[in-house]
Every structure is written in C-alpha cells, then in structure tokens.
Amino acid sequence: MAIQLDERTTVTGAETRLLMAECRGPSFPNYTLVAATECMQLMDLVLYNRLKNNPGQFMAKHAKTIIDIIKAPGQFAGFEKYPNYNGAIATNLQSMLNIANKSSDPRHQDFADFINAAIKVAKEVTISDPSGGIAASWRTQGASSPGSNFVKFKTVGGNDFYRLK
C-alpha cells in the first residue's frame, strides 16, 4: 500500500512534513535510519516543549497547537505560511514519497523507512527529555547557536540540539 502523509492541515501532517524537511534523509551520504529517527524524536520533543514553555519566547505567543509553533515567524525555514510551504521543500518531500512508493526503485525501502519513521514520531508520545533541562531548539549542524540563552546538548542527523540555559 502506498505511503501517504496525513492531510497538511492536521497536526501530524504538519509535523511529519517538518521532520522530513529538517532531518537528513536517505539522499545524503552517511545517512542512517537510527540517526534520522533520533533526530526526529528530538525535534518532536522541541516542538512540544515550546508549546508547553512560554511559546512567546519562540515567536509563537498565542500558540495553541503544534502548527502554531511550526509556523511561528523566523523559526522553521519555509513553514511560516503553513499550510502553504516552500516550493523547494514540497518538491523534495514529493520526490521522497515518489521513490518510497516505487517498488522498482532500489532506494524505495530506505525512503519508505525514513518517511514511516517521521509519521510514527509525529503520532507517538514524545520521548523523555534527555537534555538535562528543556530541549528547545535545533540548528543546522555547524551553524552558530540560536542565542545566548541556549546550550548545545546533542548533535545528530545533521542538526545540533539545544536546551534552554
């Protein structure tokens, strides 16, 4: 059965798309499903932590849902106008789905596993916070800190994860 993402307007649909866009997928050298899954779990944690911990500090003052967190200005590239989102991201996600659903493509299982991991993480209960505080941000690996009130605690899946100081 073909893999499909939840509707864009649902919380799980929005989060799945963000996870697929932000974590390194099978198109990247050195990709592993284990690292990608951990990356997604930490992102899921960050999103819910933001919702629970004064979302105004993350430009989402009146956030009621994860979608409000995702579309907060200046937070997640290409998602500010969600459910409309950046065309290049949409193209990448569709390419991943196409490969995953084409059984004759030798890469299809890797892509299917990656997408299913994103769907699962978006739907499952958030993991316990391993940061020693409140995990609250991620940055592209090697980029600078998201601000002076953040401390890096983990690098995985092409992203550095930060907790609040």
Add this chain to the structure above:
Amino acid sequence: MRSLLGKKPLRKRCYRGLLVAGILSLSVQSVFGATFNVMDDPIFGTAKTTIEAYARARHAKGVNNFCVLGQLTEDRGKSAWIIWRQKKEIILWEGQNLVSTRPRRLIKLDKDVVASEAKLHGSSYLVTRQWVRDLISECDKAGLQAVVGPKG
C-alpha cells in the same frame, strides 16, 4: 547586503564554462571551526561540477561567483557552505546531489540575517550578521573559489 558579501566578487577573467581557482589549505582550526579542503575529499571533491550543475538547474544567468568552505562537524561528519555571491545566498551542501536533492538550508542574505543573537529567538535557520562575516572571511582565506560562466 553588499557589505556582507565583501568588497566584490574576486576579479577573474571569465571563460566560457566553469573556471575554478582554488587556494586551498589542509584541515585547520579557525575562528569558524575546523575546516577541510573540499578538493581532497572523495565526496566534496566534486564541488566544481556540483556547483556548475546546481547553478544551471537554478537558471543562473551571466557570470556567477562562488566560494566553498568545507567544515568538519563535531560528530566527525563533513559539510560545506557555499556562498553564491550574485544570488546573495549561503547554501548548505552535505555531499548530496544538489540538483536532485535541494539543500536543507538555504540562507538568503537579504531575508535571513539578523543583527545579533538576541534577535534569533531560538530560530532553526536565521543567522547573525557576525556569523555571515566570519564565514565569508574564512571562505576567502581557506575556501575554494569557483566561477560559473555563461553556458557555452
């Protein structure tokens, strides 16, 4: 934004097709972190052809100047920042085929740069002006300079 990109693209004569002039160094620790010579790497050594293909896929017009800085990451990984001067962009290249898999991060220098860390508010992608300056400075010193000319 002009000032962020330095004085101007490096002076180079434009030939048809791709010209690359690189002043490269061994892996070194810099203010920008540990860097590596992309041309010595089996994956990132395709920088010249990758950039040309990517520029063509994005319908680049005229002469386009790039600088590529390889960066070693904390988990012993490698990535590279590509500065595209004419487009005013900084592109994260993680060794993938940039044409079929667009970058996870594309920083637009006229939109995605803030004055200081205080303005980031935990953003996953905005960068500070100082970070951009440091990257450009380091790339000018240790990166690979590339020019993509008009298609011949």
